[in-house]
Amino acid sequence: MPRFAANLSFLFADRALPDRIDAARAAGFDAVEMLFPYEHAPETLAEWLKAADLELVLFNMRPGDWAAGERGLASFPHRSEEFRASVEEALRYAQRLGTRRLHALAGLAQPDDARAASAYRDALAFACDRAGPMGVDVLIEPINGRDMPGYHLASFERAAEIIAALGRPNLKLQFDVYHRQILRGDVIRGLEELMPLIGHVQVASVPGRNEPGTGELDDFAVFAALDRLGYAGFVGCEYRPLGRTEDGLGWMDRAAPLSRT
Ligand SMILES: O=C(O)C(=O)[C@H](O)CO
Numbered sequence: 001m002p003r004f005a006a007n008l009s010f011l012f013a014d015r016a017l018p019d020r021i022d023a024a025r026a027a028g029f030d031a032v033e034m035l036f037p038y039e040h041a042p043e044t045l046a047e048w049l050k051a052a053d054l055e056l057v058l059f060n061m062r063p064g065d066w067a068a069g070e071r072g073l074a075s076f077p078h079r080s081e082e083f084r085a086s087v088e089e090a091l092r093y094a095q096r097l098g099t100r101r102l103h104a105l106a107g108l109a110q111p112d113d114a115r116a117a118s119a120y121r122d123a124l125a126f127a128c129d130r131a132g133p134m135g136v137d138v139l140i141e142p143i144n145g146r147d148m149p150g151y152h153l154a155s156f157e158r159a160a161e162i163i164a165a166l167g168r169p170n171l172k173l174q175f176d177v178y179h180r181q182i183l184r185g186d187v188i189r190g191l192e193e194l195m196p197l198i199g200h201v202q203v204a205s206v207p208g209r210n211e212p213g214t215g216e217l218d219d220f221a222v223f224a225a226l227d228r229l230g231y232a233g234f235v236g237c238e239y240r241p242l243g244r245t246e247d248g249l250g251w252m253d254r255a256a257p258l259s260r261t
Pocket residue numbers: 035060103105141143176179202238
């Protein structure tokens with residue numbers, strides 16, 4: 001079964017970050033991911049993670065003013081300096097924390113806005129060229145318009161086209177099973193077709209975005225497909241627990257009965 005990473009922006013969210021880290025370890029995770037690490041110095045985060053023997057496998061570049069509703073900078077031509085600074089900052093964190101995957105959020109701009117599309121490609125090329133020599137992948141994630149209305153990247157086909165067009169080996173797809181099911185369905189076929197492009201997978205039930213196994217999809221069949229396809233990366237648990245996180249982790253025993261100690 002795949003290796004699961006606890007998303008610390010979603011799981012154990014009723015406590016402070018150091019306690020979330022400890023809780024993830026206590027629950028049997030070896031790896032974690034989070035939306036944004038920037039409230040804490042990288043040295044502090046590195047200490048907390050080391051003490052819990054956890055790997056931080058993914059986080060996002062700064063998205064602009066998240067609290068004000070911004071959802072990324074990469075598709076705004078007039079904010080390219082800010083985007084580039086966010087790449088440098090994320091790479092500083094990644095180097096200190098040993099993180100090999102950074103998600104670049106596109107921002108809220110119509111998918112058919114040609115200036116936004118061109119700025120997005122330029123921004124991704126810059127990020128990849130900076131990250132490549134450091135062994136870091138840049139990820140792009142199609143996000144459904146119900147959760148994020150107006151998001152620039154709302155199509156798996158378009159994500160694949162951008163990856164092909166840019167020709168950067170470290171530009172990868174973040175395949176979130178939850179978004180895929182809402183945007184497109186055909187999840188396992190999507191994994192089969194897109195596997196060579198996939199750098200990270202995330203999971204949550206549909207439609208509730210809760211624990212795997214609580215929605216309309218057979219998430220365990222999806223995990224089995226990842227194994228069959230030889231997926232060697234992580235599956236981020238990016239779901240909203242229905243109750244206390246610990247009380248809802250029974251799905252992990254069903255998914256990977258031998259991996260929790
Ligand atoms: O919303 C998601 O699915 C994500 O993975 C992003 O990081 C959004 O911020």
